[in-house]
Amino acid sequence: ASTGFTSVWDNIASMENKGIELQLGVTAIKAKDFSFDIDLNFAKNNNKVTSLGGLDTYILGSQWGITLEARTGEAYGSLVGRGFAKDDQGNVIYENGLPVIETDKKILGNITPDWTGGANFTLKYKGFDFSTLIDAKVGGDVHSMTYAWGRYAGTLEETLIGRETGVVGNGVMSDGAGGYVQNNVVVGAKEFNQSSYGNTIEESAIFDATYVKLRQMSLGYTFPKQWLNGTTLQDFKFSIVARNLAILYKAAPHIDPETGFSSSNGNQGMEFGQIPSARSYGFNVSVKF
Numbered sequence: 001a002s003t004g005f006t007s008v009w010d011n012i013a014s015m016e017n018k019g020i021e022l023q024l025g026v027t028a029i030k031a032k033d034f035s036f037d038i039d040l041n042f043a044k045n046n047n048k049v050t051s052l053g054g055l056d057t058y059i060l061g062s063q064w065g066i067t068l069e070a071r072t073g074e075a076y077g078s079l080v081g082r083g084f085a086k087d088d089q090g091n092v093i094y095e096n097g098l099p100v101i102e103t104d105k106k107i108l109g110n111i112t113p114d115w116t117g118g119a120n121f122t123l124k125y126k127g128f129d130f131s132t133l134i135d136a137k138v139g140g141d142v143h144s145m146t147y148a149w150g151r152y153a154g155t156l157e158e159t160l161i162g163r164e165t166g167v168v169g170n171g172v173m174s175d176g177a178g179g180y181v182q183n184n185v186v187v188g189a190k191e192f193n194q195s196s197y198g199n200t201i202e203e204s205a206i207f208d209a210t211y212v213k214l215r216q217m218s219l220g221y222t223f224p225k226q227w228l229n230g231t232t233l234q235d236f237k238f239s240i241v242a243r244n245l246a247i248l249y250k251a252a253p254h255i256d257p258e259t260g261f262s263s264s265n266g267n268q269g270m271e272f273g274q275i276p277s278a279r280s281y282g283f284n285v286s287v288k289f
Contacts, residue, residue: 034123035124044116051072052071057078060266062266066202080107081143118136120133130219133214149199170183207257208252213248219239221238240281255271
């Protein structure tokens, strides 16, 4: 500290990216007053953290028990937390009807998608044009604290299962001789959900972050040039635009998987208390003099 500072920022990490980006545009139909255009795009990137300056892992951010990490040899953005104990076949191990939770943390997922893409379709008829944009992110993972605490607190519809009859967890239990048999112990729904979800186990709230969205639709009209005669205008176009219209497909329940606390690196892939996604409607006016 006597030198005037107690810490230093250093760019010690390196990453490797290998990928491909493709874009294709075609006019599928072309007539006198009508046309139909299709524009497609596709992007895939294989990422690997190759060095962390001698470190094995670096924590980018965290929320409750989940941490977002850069790990040497892994893709950027590993989601790390506590998981269920499992047998050699990957079955969850139960004791007295409740899942066994490992104390050591492990990689439960990664925020990096397998690929992203989109499709834009445009119809034009005389002065009118209509376009719609669909985009998708396939792969990658998200940790949902909304789901974890919703199961723990009994506020999600999934917690209705077994409230009257009890729950038998899907997995195995010890057969008393060093092996395993199918779990058959019935426990109360409250006890089961509060042991399997919440802020003591992260694996049960990791979901595929894949989504397909109807991102935008617009309808526009370009005024005929003869309407502009005698004015200083060369072109005049009016459009109605709607954005973020619908989630056409998603794998994560109850949330919009396109979520994050902020745009900072350390807050990606972790959801909690998400505000519902909003649509927006507006209009554009394009004027050329």
